[in-house]
Amino acid sequence: MPPTNNRPQHEPDNFAPDERPGADTYVYCKGCGTQLESRSRLQKPKVVVDVMMCEPCQQKHGHRLMPTPGSATFCYRCGGAEDIFMEPATTPVTHHLCSRCLPERAARYRAGDFETPLKQPVAEAPAPV
Ligand SMILES: [Zn+2]
Numbered sequence: 001m002p003p004t005n006n007r008p009q010h011e012p013d014n015f016a017p018d019e020r021p022g023a024d025t026y027v028y029c030k031g032c033g034t035q036l037e038s039r040s041r042l043q044k045p046k047v048v049v050d051v052m053m054c055e056p057c058q059q060k061h062g063h064r065l066m067p068t069p070g071s072a073t074f075c076y077r078c079g080g081a082e083d084i085f086m087e088p089a090t091t092p093v094t095h096h097l098c099s100r101c102l103p104e105r106a107a108r109y110r111a112g113d114f115e116t117p118l119k120q121p122v123a124e125a126p127a128p129v
């Protein structure tokens with residue numbers, strides 16, 4: 001029996017590695033990109049991330065996780081400014097995305113393709129007759 005292929009329904013985050021020395025040992029403020037805290041705390045199981053911004057940004061935006069809609073955002077993983085993509089739809093969706101951490105998705109969004117790519121149906125061989 002092959003292992004069950006439990007693919008997640010949503011698109012997985014295949015983050016590109018951060019090449020900068022030590023950069024991936026921290027997480028960064030969503031509001032300004034400043035170093036927030038050591039990432040090691042977040043690698044423990046069952047840690048609830050309830051703060052994703054520095055103190056000044058929390059006060060500025062009145063929230064602990066995300067800047068107010070319409071504000072520039074920065075990547076939690078690398079601190080880089082995130083690109084903003086507008087997905088045209090009946091209800092347009094705004095995507096904030098770090099091109100450094102998710103280059104493939106950013107390229108796709110830039111090309112106007114907002115569909116979650118279908119994975120190659122590896123495990124979907126025709127049923128034996
Ligand atoms: Zn901040």
Ligand SMILES: [Zn+2]
Pocket residue numbers: 075076077078079080098099100101102
């Ligand atoms: Zn990033």
